[in-house]
Amino acid sequence: MPVPSLKAQFAALIAAPSVSCTQPQWDLSNWAVIELLAGWLGDLGFACELQEITPGKFNLLASYGSGPGGLVLAGHSDTVPFDAALWQTDPLKLTEVDGRWVGLGSCDMKGFFALVIEAVRPLLEQPFQQPLLILATCDEESSMSGARALAAAGRPLGRAAVIGEPTGLKPVRLHKGVMMERLDILGRSGHSSDPGLGHSALEAMHACIGELMSLRAQWQREFRNPQFGVPQPTLNLGCIHGGDNPNRICGQCALEFDLRPLPGMDPEWLRGAIRERLLPLAERHQVQIDFAPLFPCVPPFEQVADAELVRLAERLTGHTAGAVAFGTEAPYLQQLGCETLVLGPGDIACAHQPGEYLDMDRLQPTVTLLRELIQHYCLRPAA
Structure with a gap:
């Protein structure tokens, strides 16, 4: 079955509810999102490994190519809760409004996975010298149990990891703890x-x-x-x-x-x-x-300024790597030996808000950037 278009993937991911919340009445399984991603990536030739973290909550690790090194493109499959009455559109339906794709998770951050798939599709006929791993975690918006479980297992992932949280396509190498x-x-x-x-x-x-x-x-x-x-x-x-x-x-x-x-x-x-x-x-x-x-803390995160991944991202984006106040899963991937960076197309100002959106003029630049990262880490032999 052919993998859907970029817009169809976006729409399907947004339509799959995956709220994680400390309040049981809001909390949902993320299985619908994981099932979509595993199906698409499996059809593209990725080996898909699912891990049930707690009942109904899953991590997905999809790999293409094998061996040490390579690149991890990571994100979380869950969203925050929402109040549909405060939205101007249906939060679980992708809607185009004034050059933006509006929907819950468009920015933070299910839409990132569709952009990753769009970036890698034309590269799959080439021989991968190092693996590409696509990681989708559960419960980032509540307990970070998915990322914590990965860190606790201690299994090495890739040489470099990019987490597609909303940073306006500017690389982030530091954030505060929570x-x-x-x-x-x-x-x-x-x-x-x-x-x-x-x-x-x-x-x-x-x-x-x-x-x-x-x-x-x-x-x-x-x-x-x-x-x-x-x-x-x-x-x-x-x-x-x-x-x-x-x-x-x-x-x-x-x-x-x-x-x-x-x-x-x-x-x-x-x-x-x-x-x-x-x-x-x-x-x-x-x-x-x-x-x-109330919860285990999210540690502060810092990737050294002269890391290969930081220098590469700065060159590709034209922006010096900076810092943000919000927390991410970066410290957990860093614990697994990855040079780690936070870099994604959305804007944090619209995350967790009614009317969450992703500007459509960010779509192609993100695809281009991800493709360049994949080419650098996966299509060229390890240095």
Whole structure:
């Protein structure tokens, strides 16, 4: 069965729901997307290997050619949840609007796979000196379980890896880490008329927030990287819940916060510093403080500036490799020995938004760029 056209692939991928979410009512399997990709790539002669990470969640590793080295073109098969009422078009239908392809996953980032297939198709009659691997992972938008499983397995992939996240076709060699943490404070409730009847979890949380803000200020004085638009690490107090009535001493309070460390800042060291600040507060306020991550952290990522892949991407795109604040699967591929870069056609500003789109004038430049990368890493003998 012939592989569909580029636009038909885009449309089919967008029409295949693959939301991943920490909320079970939104979370879906990604099997429909993996099945499409495995079918198309198998028809083109790729050897397709499927790995079920958790029930209904799959990674796909498709390879053409064999041996060490080669190139990995990687992306995630899932999307964020969506509210159809906020879209001007059907989010699961590819729609052309003002020179853009609109649809959930067009930019971030199922559409990237269709562009990879378009790039490689005319090259398949040539002998591949090194392999091309196409990697589609699950649950990047929630737990990153697909990429984590690959890293944990430790199986080497290729010499270089390009992740097609939305960067506006500008190479990215650094990004911040992503830590999402939670504080739970258990005090003792009591009648508000007598503070001695209880231990306020809310007042203890006030003190904890003060310590977190003090640490944030300290880290922002000590750590800075001017390559980032926001050059310091950030700590965002995202949501807080506690208490139930004005006339009761607050017995329980919870805070969730987001910490974005720079490359070189170790997440476990950061957590240790937070625990050290919180420990005396529990004793002072006579409460129990539990501090734990909501999810395993995404480590900060940095690929050295003089890496072959970085130099090649800079030459092909005409842009110096830069930095972004959002997290990706790059550190996990880097752990497997790949020189790694984030480089894709979409714009992060429209990702996770109603009306997500990919500009059609990015299609051919992306295909050309991917074809040049494949030729460099796969059609020429290893240096």
